[in-house]
Amino acid sequence: MNYKRIKEKIYKWIFTVLAFSSLFFLVGIMIVLFKEGTPIFKDVGFFKFLFGSKWYPTYEPPDFGILPLILGSIWVTAGAIIVCVPLGVGSALYLNELAGFRQRQFLKPIIELLASIPSVVYGFFGMVIVTPFLQKTFNLPTGLTALNASLILGLMATPTVCSIAEDALSYVPRSFREASFAVGANRWQTLTRVVIPAAGSGISTAIILGMSRAIGETMTVLMVAGGAGVIPKTFLDPVRPMTSAIAAEMGEAPMGGDHYHALFAIALILFLITFVFNIIAEIISRRFRIKLGLSG
Amino acid sequence: MKKNITQNIGFFLLFACIIATLFFLGTIIYFIFTRGIQIISWEFLTQPPRNAMTEGGVAPVIVGTLYLTLGAMVFAVPLGLACAIYLCEYSPKSIVVNIIRISINNLAGVPSVVFGLFGLAVFVNFLNFGVSILSGSLTLGILALPLIISASQEALVAVPHSIREASLSLGASKWETIKRIVLPTALPGILTGVILSIGRVAGETAPILFTAAAFYKRGYPKSIFSEVMALPYHIYALMTEGTHPDKQKAIAYGCSLILLFLVLFISGIAIYLRQRQRSYHG
Numbered sequence: 001m002n003y004k005r006i007k008e009k010i011y012k013w014i015f016t017v018l019a020f021s022s023l024f025f026l027v028g029i030m031i032v033l034f035k036e037g038t039p040i041f042k043d044v045g046f047f048k049f050l051f052g053s054k055w056y057p058t059y060e061p062p063d064f065g066i067l068p069l070i071l072g073s074i075w076v077t078a079g080a081i082i083v084c085v086p087l088g089v090g091s092a093l094y095l096n097e098l099a100g101f102r103q104r105q106f107l108k109p110i111i112e113l114l115a116s117i118p119s120v121v122y123g124f125f126g127m128v129i130v131t132p133f134l135q136k137t138f139n140l141p142t143g144l145t146a147l148n149a150s151l152i153l154g155l156m157a158t159p160t161v162c163s164i165a166e167d168a169l170s171y172v173p174r175s176f177r178e179a180s181f182a183v184g185a186n187r188w189q190t191l192t193r194v195v196i197p198a199a200g201s202g203i204s205t206a207i208i209l210g211m212s213r214a215i216g217e218t219m220t221v222l223m224v225a226g227g228a229g230v231i232p233k234t235f236l237d238p239v240r241p242m243t244s245a246i247a248a249e250m251g252e253a254p255m256g257g258d259h260y261h262a263l264f265a266i267a268l269i270l271f272l273i274t275f276v277f278n279i280i281a282e283i284i285s286r287r288f289r290i291k292l293g294l295s296g
Numbered sequence: 297m298k299k300n301i302t303q304n305i306g307f308f309l310l311f312a313c314i315i316a317t318l319f320f321l322g323t324i325i326y327f328i329f330t331r332g333i334q335i336i337s338w339e340f341l342t343q344p345p346r347n348a349m350t351e352g353g354v355a356p357v358i359v360g361t362l363y364l365t366l367g368a369m370v371f372a373v374p375l376g377l378a379c380a381i382y383l384c385e386y387s388p389k390s391i392v393v394n395i396i397r398i399s400i401n402n403l404a405g406v407p408s409v410v411f412g413l414f415g416l417a418v419f420v421n422f423l424n425f426g427v428s429i430l431s432g433s434l435t436l437g438i439l440a441l442p443l444i445i446s447a448s449q450e451a452l453v454a455v456p457h458s459i460r461e462a463s464l465s466l467g468a469s470k471w472e473t474i475k476r477i478v479l480p481t482a483l484p485g486i487l488t489g490v491i492l493s494i495g496r497v498a499g500e501t502a503p504i505l506f507t508a509a510a511f512y513k514r515g516y517p518k519s520i521f522s523e524v525m526a527l528p529y530h531i532y533a534l535m536t537e538g539t540h541p542d543k544q545k546a547i548a549y550g551c552s553l554i555l556l557f558l559v560l561f562i563s564g565i566a567i568y569l570r571q572r573q574r575s576y577h578g
Contacts, residue, residue: 004469011471012386019382022375022445023396025438026403029414036417087320090313098307107314109567114321116492116563117556118499120528124552125324127535128545155320162317188303209405216407218502219532243409243502250413250506255421267413271406278405282398 033271036264040064043258049265055229055240057249057259064262066269068231072146072239073215075232076225079150080157080214085207087154088161092206095162096169097191108166115159123223126152131224138236144226147235152224153214161210168202169195171292201288205281212277216270218243242266325556332553335546341554344515350543354551356516360429360524361558363517364508365498367433368440373490375437376444380486383445384452385474397449404442408502411439415507430520432508439503440493447489451482484573491566499559501528511537527555 041049044064052065091111095104126148135143172195180190196203226238227248240248246263253259343353387393415435425431455478463473479486501509509529517524534548 008469008471015378015382015386018375018378019387022379022441025441026399028418029403029406029410029438032414032417033410036413087313087317090310091317094310094314098310105571107318109571111317112567113560113563116495116499116559117321117324118501118528118559120499120501120531121328121552121556122324124531124535124548125327128549129327155324158317159321186299186303188306189299192306212405216405216409218407218409219528223532223535243407246409246413247502247505250416264413264417267407267410271410274405274407275402278402279398282401 030271033264033268036261037268038261038265040258040261040265043261049262050269053231055245057253057262062258064258066242066245066262066266068229069240069242069245069266070269071231072225072229073241073243075146075235075239076149076153076221076241077211077215079146079235080153081207081211083151083154084157084161084210084214088158088206088210089165089203091158091162092165092169092203093191093196095166097187097195108163111159111162111166115163117156119156119217119219120223122152122156123220126220126224140236142226142238144224144238145236146225146232146239149221149225149239149241150235152220153217156217156220157210157214160213161206164206164209165199165203168199168206168288171202171289172198173292198292199288201284201291205285205288208277208281208284212274212281215241215277216243216274218247222247242270246270328549328552328556331546332549332556335550336553340550345512345547350540350547354527354530354547354554356513357525357527357530357551358554359516361498361527361555363429363524364432364436364504364526365494367429367520368436368497369490369494371434371437372440372444372493376441377448377486379441379445380448380452381474381479384449385470385478400442400445404446408439408500409505411435412503412505412507414438415503420507426521427506427508427510427523428521429508429517429524432504432524432526433520435503435507436497436500439500440497443493443496444489447492448482448486451485451489452478454485455481484569488566488569488573491562491569495559495563495566498562499528499555501532504529509533527551527558531555 044052049064049066050070051067052063053067054063054065055068056063095107095111099107127144130148130151131143133143134140134145134148176194176198177190180194185193221241222244225241225244227240227244228238229240229245230237232239246266249259250263253263340353341358342355344356345354346352383393383397412435415431415438419425419431419434420427425434459477459481460473463477464470468476504526508524509526510523511525511530511533513523513525531548531551534544534551538544
């Protein structure tokens with residue numbers, strides 16, 4: 001009996017130690033980003049770093065202003081949202097409202113499967129097919145532009161948005177719809193005035209997570225955004241979003257130098273942005289579940 | 297009558313949305329498939345590259361991806377599972393546990409390039425593993441950790457309390473209950489999560505960019521401390537480096553098709569399993 005009790009204690013301790021060691025790694029990410037990223041704020045100044053309009057990290061003397069990179073990220077993310085919200089949410093509404101049971105059983109897994117296509121494949125497709133097409137259509141010096149990155153990123157986020165939005169729609173209780181039909185509304189009125197408002201916060205969670213995916217995506221923008229670190233004026237300019245700056249420059253940045261710290265600081269900012277997005281998504285989805293009377 | 301016209305237009309637009317989505321995504325697969333299949337042959341799959349990456353096959357590249365993925369799983373699966381078991385079965389229900397749960401969810405959404413930087417700072421530089429399979433696997437493993445933890449947690453929570461209590465009432469201890477009752481019941485759900493994360497890890501590029509990948513490496517990797525070629529990075533490098541863009545593009549099509557097939561196949565299994573569980577549970 002005593003032996004058994006000791007064994008139980010040992011197992012409990014093993015699991016506690018393993019659990020905390022994996023948490024240690026996760027907390028470690030934050031510590032490393034702060035430790036390696038904050039020195040540049042001291043050297044350059046926090047506001048000059050964040051709002052400086054020149055990014056010439058290899059010049060002598062170097063300029064570390066990441067505004068062009070932030071704007072690059074914002075442009076491609078905004079463009080991606082314009083593409084993926086109608087496509088993703090529209091598809092989700094179709095799947096939930098119009099598709100028959102069998103069609104939905106068939107299409108939903110396919111959409112989920114498409115969400116797993118690796119980003120480098122999207123980037124490759126953008127380079128070999130979309131780039132020449134855009135270059136010819138708009139008569140540009142290069143097809144590697146913010147527009148290209150937006151299209152590819154939007155397409156890439158569409159299955160994710162669709163899948164999460166469809167989940168949200170499927171949580172809307174049947175009784176809501178029946179009540180609406182009972183007072184004489186047709187299917188479209190029920191959809192737009194009852195189902196969409198009821199699932200609204202779930203759908204916005206889907207959009208926020210899609211945005212979070214687009215802003216953090218690296219390979220696609222590295223391959224198709226063009227990589228010019230200047231403030232973009234139109235969608236047909238090449239841009240250098242934050243992620244692609246990190247990926248493109250980390251190989252050349254000497255370890256421990258200003259450039260190295262600057263890239264870690266960009267990663268820190270990126271981390272905080274996605275963190276805030278995810279927290280917002282979490283809060284909204286929790287409220288959504290409470291509103292529909294599901295367990296939190 | 298007017299409201300029916302609005303309805304028809306609205307429904308038509310929704311139909312157009314899903315057709316457009318499937319069309320565009322289908323186009324990607326179509327182009328990669330039709331152009332990739334032209335270069336794929338037995339030789340392409342089994343030979344190392346020759347003549348400055350313009351001829352020969354990509355066998356070492358495929359092997360590299362398998363090593364990295366396997367390494368990541370060896371590291372992440374036991375750790376992630378243990379973490380999930382602790383959080384679900386052992387940990388006291390408190391605010392601390394809730395905070396841990398929320399931060400794990402959030403880490404699943406952290407951009408993959410950030411994981412790459414972490415790997416560079418910790419494994420490559422601080423622990424001095426260098427650019428190697430070990431560093432890359434550990435980095436990919438950490439990326440997979442939150443995915444595995446949250447999937448396992450979900451599966452464990454879904455195990456009904458009644459069967460745990462039945463086991464405990466028969467005199468089984470807590471660990472015996474977990475080992476014999478809870479884990480076998482939760483296994484399909486855990487497996488689905490693990491397989492999905494394999495698919496994700498195999499296709500990731502940004503985390504191995506500075507921690508493991510090399511564009512050209514003679515022969516197969518010899519130890520866990522050697523640099524390695526990997527499919528996703530190889531596609532990127534073929535398109536951006538080297539001196540024979542046209543020949544390299546053809547090889548990149550081949551690599552993309554292999555990667556696409558690999559990832560869709562693995563994720564397909566996971567999604568099939570999940571679909572079956574869903575219909576099983578109703």
